Structure formats: structure tokens, C-alpha cells
Amino acid sequence: MKLKNQEVSLDTLDWQILQAIQKNSKQTYSEVGRQLGVAHSTVYDRIRKMEKNGVIKKWTVDIDLEKIGINYITARMTVYTDPKESENVANKLSEAKEVLEVSMSLSEELLIIAKVLARNQDELHSFIAKKVAPLQGVLRIRTSIVTKKIKEERFLIEKK
Amino acid sequence: MTPSSSARILRTLSRKNAFYFFTSVGNYTGQRAMSLEEFANKIREVKIASLEFHLYRGDFEKWTDEVLEDNILTERISAVKLLEPVGNTLRDQLYFTVSKRLEELKSTE
Numbered sequence: 664m665k666l667k668n669q670e671v672s673l674d675t676l677d678w679q680i681l682q683a684i685q686k687n688s689k690q691t692y693s694e695v696g697r698q699l700g701v702a703h704s705t706v707y708d709r710i711r712k713m714e715k716n717g718v719i720k721k722w723t724v725d726i727d728l729e730k731i732g733i734n735y736i737t738a739r740m741t742v743y744t745d746p747k748e749s750e751n752v753a754n755k756l757s758e759a760k761e762v763l764e765v766s767m768s769l770s771e772e773l774l775i776i777a778k779v780l781a782r783n784q785d786e787l788h789s790f791i792a793k794k795v796a797p798l799q800g801v802l803r804i805r806t807s808i809v810t811k812k813i814k815e816e817r818f819l820i821e822k823k
Numbered sequence: 824m825t826p827s828s829s830a831r832i833l834r835t836l837s838r839k840n841a842f843y844f845f846t847s848v849g850n851y852t853g854q855r856a857m858s859l860e861e862f863a864n865k866i867r868e869v870k871i872a873s874l875e876f877h878l879y880r881g882d883f884e885k886w887t888d889e890v891l892e893d894n895i896l897t898e899r900i901s902a903v904k905l906l907e908p909v910g911n912t913l914r915d916q917l918y919f920t921v922s923k924r925l926e927e928l929k930s931t932e
Contacts, residue, residue, distance in 0.1 A: 738849060788848045796843040796851045806849025 671716050676701065680709050681718075685817075688722060735780050737809040738787055740795070742775040748800020749773050755798055761790050784808070829928040832893045833859055840890045842882075846872045859891060859928070863921045866914060874913050878904055883917075896924045 673681075676699065683695045692703040692710070699706070713719045728735060744752050749767065753775050757765045764778040781787035791804060835858045842862055844854040854869050856862035866874065877883050884904075888897040899920045908916050 740849060743853075784848045788845070791849045791851065792843050792845065793839075796845075796855070797838045797841065799838070801851070803853035804849060804851035808848070 671713075671718050673713075673718070676705075677709055677713065677718075680706060681713070684710070733782075735782055736784065736787060737812075738779045738781070739807045739809065740777045740779050740791065741805045742777065742795065743772055743802040743804070744775060745800040745802060746773045748798075749775060752798050752800050756795065759790070759794060761794075779806075826932055829932040832891050832896075833925075833928055833932060836890065842886050842890075844869045844873045844877070846870055846876055859893075859896075859921070859925055863918065863925050866918045866921060871910055871914055874917060875909060878913065878917070893924070893928075896921065899924065 679699050680695060683698055684690070692706040696703040696706045710719065742752060742756070753765050753767055756762050756775065756777050761779050761781060762777050763780055766776050768774045768776055779787065779790065781790060787806070787808070791806060795801060795804060838855075838857070841855045841857045842865075844852045844856075844865060846852055852869060852873055854865055854873075856865045878900075881904075883900050884897050887893050887900060900917070903913075903916050903920055906916070
């Protein structure tokens, strides 16, 4: 049994299954099996195995919030931190429901970059002023509100 | 104004209740005030853009009213806002207003 953080080796069929379900995760095991010329039970077994070893982290859905009347703004927030506190700041940000992504970057300074979602600018500012600025180790914050999204696509793995 | 109410207004606040200076939505300058005295000093230090941003959003009044619970200072800041000052005039008027109030409170403490 491999641990979750260890690299997992996949064979050609595993890669093909991943590619198929990335395009449409709603299709049945039989449909995937038909495309790849294998039995649905094989697809089931491979998927179960990839769930167990953490290759497939979760099954989710991409909802168009505007279609259901939820208007929101997205912002990219760059948080400059004291290096001693950066891990803690990143963890606290990860816990906030307003924050969708958190990454760390080292250029000239240690930065935390987060994607933040809010209903409007007031809500965005209130979150940053009340929940982010007071965190121990936060030195300053730069925020850019996304005004137009040109492309948004998840990485699709290539067939090996 | 009783000594205890002056002391309450002049107290040192927690990080959560401090005033954080921004220059625009989400852009934190790194400057914060954890007491009224520190707030007065920061008015002289922070960028004018930050003072303009907060004054016209009503952030200063909100903080003096809800956190410091100083109605008198809140009213005086509202009066400054009505004059619609900008630039260094804003900085000077705001600093004069806050530092004068600070002196009053210290004298009754």
C-alpha cells in the first residue's frame, strides 16, 4: 500500500481513464470502458485504486454561479509576510471560506498568493481588513480585482 | 467625561480591533493603529491616498464609534468630512481634530 504523498506509477490504461474522466466525470464505467476497449469492472477497479492512493483527490462539479443568480467578484490577493509567520498565515487563509486557492512564492520576498471570492467590493474589503490584515506576520497586502476572465481551464493531463 | 470613560477610549486595543490603513479596496499599507494615540501619529505618516480612502468610506467614524466608543470624536470627524477636504488639508484637519480630542481625554484621565 503506497502512502498518499508518494509518487504513484500509472500504466497506459490508468492515464487513458484519467484523460476520459477529466473531460467528463459523469460518464459511467461502461461508457469509459467502451471508449477504451476494456470491461467496466476494469475501469471501476482502476478508479477505486486511484481514489485509494490519492491520485484522484475528489469528484466535484463546476457550477456557473452567474447562471443561478449569484454575482461575485474574484480577486488575486498578494500577502507579504514575515518569513517566520508565512506558514501560519497561509494555513489561516486556507481555512477561510472566501479563499479558493492559496500558494506560496519566493521572488525577492516571500509572498502568499490567494484567490478570493466575494459578493462585492465591500465584502472583499471587509474580509481582507478584518480577517487577513490582523493576522500575525502580515506586512502588507496588494489586491487586484479580476475585471475580465480570458481563459479558465483546469490542466488536462496528456496521454502518455 | 469621567476618568474611566477616558481611559477606556485611550486603551490599547487587540490586533483584531486595531485600525488598518489601506489605500484602496484590499490594498493594505502595513500601517496600523492600536490606540487613539497611535492613530493620531499615523495620520501624519500614512499616504494621503489612505486618509482619503478611509474618510470618504466612513471607516474612521465607524472605528471611533464602534471600537473606541467615542461619540464626540465620531461627530467631529463627520464634521471634517462635510468640508470635503483633500490632500494635505485633509491630513492637517484630521490630525488637528484627533490630537485635540486626545489632549482632552488625557487631561480627564
